[in-house]
Amino acid sequence: MYNSVERERISGEPGQESSEAYRTAFRKDFARLIHAPSFRRLQNKTQLYPGIESDFFRNRLTHSLEVSQVAATIAMKLNAEVPELRHASLDTDLVAFAGLAHDLGHPPFGHNGEHALDDLMYRYGGFEGNAQTLRILSRLEKKAANSGATFGDKHGRLGLDLTYRALAATLKYDREIPLTRKKKGLIKGYYSSETKLVEEIKRRVLNGSQPPAKFKTVECQIMDIADDISYSTYDLEDSLKGGFLSPLQILEDIRSNDAVRANVVRKVRAALMESGQTRSAATKTASDDNIIAIAYYIFEQIIPEHHSGKRRDESMQKILSAHSASQTLGADGYTRTEFTSDLIGTFIEGVRFKFNEKHPALSKVWLEEKTLLLVETLKHLNFELVIRSPRLRLVHFRGYEVVKKIFNALSKEDGESLLPKDFQELHAQAGDKAARMRVICDFVAGMTDRYAAEFYERLYGGNHTIFKPI
Template sequence: MATEMYTGEDRQRQNGEVDKSESWRPPFVRDFGRIIHSASFRRLQGKTQVFPGHESDFFRNRLTHSLEVAQIAEGIADRLNDVFEEALGKNKIDSRLCAAAGLVHDIGHPPFGHNGERALDGKMKLYGGFEGNAQTLRILSRLEKKAKYDEPVDGDIRAGLNLCFRTLAAVLKYDTEIPVERPNAKKPQKGYYASEAKIVAEIKRKVLGGKSLPEGAKLKTVECAIMDIADDIAYSVYDLEDSLKAGFLTPASILATDDDLLKRVAEVVTEQLKDDIGETVTVSKVQATFVAIFSDIFATGEPKTSDDGEARKQDDMANFISAMRASRDLNMDAGKRMELSSELVKEFINDVELKVNEECPALSKVSLVKETRIKVEILKQYTFLSTIYSNRVKLGEYRGTELVEDIFDALQKENGHLLMPDDVRRQVQDAGDDKALKARHICDFVAGMTDRYAVEFWARLRSDAAESMFKPI
């Protein structure tokens, strides 16, 4: 294997395009620009993160979340290059490449988040499935209309954004081919589609210098690992901040969480970390994590030592009121929320470790220290289970699931392609009797919709107050 962090093969593009010679704009920087200017990236502004964008301008959407992940990923790389300068030597990590991976890590998400993902996977169980990470690779390597191959690859002439192989490797989180048929599957399988298998094989060949991975090993580059950690940090901190702003959570309500929810959080965290940590996370551990996070907020000063019982009661009352006000203030005061978020992000970034792979620097290991890894996962899962599973959020998600399924069914019917934009209509027509290819084109179209566009499209099919026929599809 190569001993350089980046080789000429890493910088090669899918269709063999040779970059222009401007020294000030190297290939990975050019990839960053292509991503920023892509239609799929822009559409992330219309996809929900946790709370729908129309509820408040404050809440994050998939676009602002991706920008935050990109910044955190770049910050992690910059810090690792500084702290591990001696171990890395000349093999510094390209921080702009890490940022590019952060920008696109969610670009494959369909409308209505994970519910939309499950809805589409349900419709695609016999045609290769649907999964957000697999769709991300497909968008970048196939669907974006930037470049084409001279000759078709697996019958497809499209080359997507025609990114460098190392950039594509940075988004390959799950190095597993999704089976074409999964009739009994209950949830999406993480990986990549069979339609991109040859592209993945070429990514591996370029990044590994033609060598093979050890038996049973999966490809995950150092940039991909950094992006993954940055996503976890952003998810755990900023989804909590949005939930505090929305009033779904308060420090007081978090510390007073009932045992059933705490037990569920502990079980899910234990399951998620079984391969990394290999220990049971207890309810006490979950509680202690939040006590540590909010301890400064509830600090009320030294307790009174008066022997006067009435004075002690008054003091206890004053402390209780002070604590409740402090809890309320974190929801109401943007400055205090930002301070808390900033402190947590800084702490997590400073706890990222690097283990350099001397034989193949591209496969160097990046991870959070054990205690911080547990803390991040507790924050993630608590916010997910307490907020995203709340009845108010679930009502909107349920509608999204039904809506996505309804749109897909309408388009899959005979002559359903006539309801689609001209370019997608031609693709479906050209698929002929190939049901799998036809379903994939329909799936690509629905997955690319923003939440609002999906609602409007559905309204044209079902609502009495449909959009004007003069508005383009």
């Protein structure tokens, strides 16, 4: 499944050095990422709950480790079950790499930081987390530089100097983000500055063949599924542990809160249509009654005397009175771990694969319909009931303002003097305003939540020390 061309590194080095026959090129990519500063910084970037609240909650680093593990497990399952993969198996190191790398480009304060940076950069190439991931891996990390390399940037930067196939595993959205836009609004894709590199990635992965309309490698598809599985399940676990949700509260909201149910239904239908269903089929599958039924199905193992079918409404009073059973899932670690473990196992069992003989790298991976409904319902329930809750919205609003004000301070006249020396040098060498703004954006996007809050405090608050370096 992997040819020598796609194992080559963007510096031009061969993908398998003879002196290191004991490890593959993809294992080396995995190692380079593990040791990268941008990967370490994920430990201080929020996943769902701010890290200062508790050391139990997941952060972007632990989330990425979990996605990596789930993705590798999916690859092992497919290697064992799919006949076409028994002699040309998926590389589990490469799949694990994709899981580790998938959130690398997230700025401080998650999606609100992402929206803040895009609102500031929409006239200069935009900002988007996945695009920033590719930029970090291929440009910003300080592993390799070579002014003569074909696919280095104008400064010769090559990032971690990864293989083309590893970079392909991070390309979730096959779309160039416009260099300029008339209106604000996040666009998922890759930056125009990386367009030629992306074209070369496609050429190498497909061994010179013309890429189809939609390019997404099998490793990237697996990573995307693993991300949805992890996000929907483990963010729920954190919400249960933190007391933000209980099973009975979820069931009551999906039954009685029309706004919540309508949003969940709409998003699940959109996911079904993206998977290939027609609008009418998606509307029928993701009906109000079916979404309510799915929520009951997810929690039925911990709700005593639960009934299905016509007796479901008759048993509702019993369910709503089962308060102790509902609270147990949040308070008892054994029960909670068994619950999430069972969900993960169920979701992984729902992964399906279709081999692409013409382009093996673009073989199709997806969740069968029942599993997709479970994952999407759980994911969007958590979003509506937790992420959109007033307590978290307040934190996210504050993050947007912190990122915006830091960026504005740095982009004012002489504001670049607040940048670290290496960024000052890049800023001085930038050829136009768009390039200067990109330097500032790269610096702010690389901040952790903690560092951004501290930097903001030093600019606008009471922390006036001059002895701590920037």
